[in-house]
Amino acid sequence: MANKKKQTALIGCGWFGRAHARNLDNLSNLIAACDVNEEVANSVASTYNARAYTDYQKMLDEEEIDAVNVVTPPKYIPKIALECAKKGVDVLMEKPCALKLSELDSLRDYEDSVRFMPGFLELFNPVVDELKEQVGSIGEIMAINSSRIGLYPKRNWGIGVMMDLGVHDVYLHRELARLIYNDTTVVEVSSMLRYMSSEEKYEDAIFVLLKFHKMVTCITANWITPSKARWLTLAGSDASIEVDFITGTIKRIWGENLKGDYPRSVEKLIIPLRREEPLKREISSFLYDKTPPLDLQDAHEVLKTTLKALHQI
Structure with a gap:
């Protein structure tokens, strides 16, 4: 600094x-x-x-x-x-x-x-640093899935669950696409929205498929389920990784003796050594990094994908 x-x-x-x-x-x-x-x-x-x-x-x-x-x-x-x-x-x-x-x-x-920087908080979560370290060790990436569940918000911001919660996974999936394939272009977006209110003004649940040039990823978000969850899973040809953003932990899962008589799954829980608050890291980066990791173009691309998922463009 x-x-x-x-x-x-x-x-x-x-x-x-x-x-x-x-x-x-x-x-x-x-x-x-x-x-x-x-x-x-x-x-x-x-x-x-x-x-x-x-x-x-x-x-x-x-x-x-x-x-x-x-x-x-x-x-x-x-x-x-x-x-x-x-x-x-x-x-x-x-x-x-x-x-x-x-x-x-x-x-x-x-x-x-x-300097304009979008507040893409999860990118500064120490668990994402650990995830990036693990990505190269699980073989060819077969699928990326993520889910965000939250209690219905009390604030009235005039947005639905995609803008509130799902947007986090849009920028996370873009970052993983950059890391794995050096390409963040989303070439196709498809989605289904669900409304619980009779007004059907803002969606309460959404299911999204993002097609990148070399992979397809899935995002689900809702604020209907009476619980809270923030997770992301990467399935690779050699192992899979499960990330829990709430607990700040990663679970690595792989198989042993898969072609033998007693195949089994093995799990290893990983807790990142760095536990610094993501918001503090984000603000420090914004204020003092010579070149911030995010800019107006990132904000534009994430918003464009989000609006496509909402059938607004």
């Missing part, structure tokens, strides 16, 4: 915004916190000895800020990011970074002068 800490601000002080604030305070000089709810803004600002705002434009005009984390409902993120960019401020945009591709395209004029 650079010796000089950056001057940062937070826009959006809800439950996840508070996690951003805690890490921004640890990694930088958090000087301002903004939320339309004055009480919430004051609460976060007072916790970290920052100044509180309810108008982000006023904050941008009055403060000397190097970087901003935008943790608002997704429909507001592109406009806020654009105003930050006009001030020369780098922007970390929480997922989903926008609801329309045109909203992201409006930021293109500034991508050479400021």
Whole structure:
């Protein structure tokens, strides 16, 4: 990390915004916190000895800020990011970074002068580092499957489960395709959506197939099942890997004596030695990496795939 800490601000002080604030305070000089709810803004600002705002434009005009984390409902993120960019401020945009591709395209004029980074949190999970280490040892990859199950959210963001949960697996599958085949192009998307509400406005469950040039992957997500799960499985010709993002563990499974009289499966549980918080790693990368690992084009490609799964493009 650079010796000089950056001057940062937070826009959006809800439950996840508070996690951003805690890490921004640890990694930088958090000087301002903004939320339309004055009480919430004051609460976060007072916790970290920052100044509180309810108008982000006023904050941008009055403060000397190097970087901003935008943790608002997704429909507001592109406009806020654009105003930050006009001030020369780098922007970390929480997922989903926008609801329309045109909203992201409006930021293109500034991508050479400021840093835009999408908040693809799971890529900074230490368990993903371990997964990457294991991928080359399981033979030819036959299938990638992932599932995210969560309780129905209390917030009203105007999005369904794909934008809320499934998007994580879109960027994870792209990263695995890059790692295995050096190609992240999704050539075809097919999906089925399920609605539990009579309004059928936002999907509650989704089943997605992503066709890359050399493999097909599967994503399922729902917030109907009364439990919580975050897992991903890679099936290889020599072994398979099961990742549990909640426990932060990997299970490697292979067979022995497969052609003999007593074939059996063998399992090995792997717990990554590095247990650093993914959000802290993500924010540190955004603030201080010479070249951030993600950019506006990554945000665009992930959103495009997500919208195709929702039959919106």
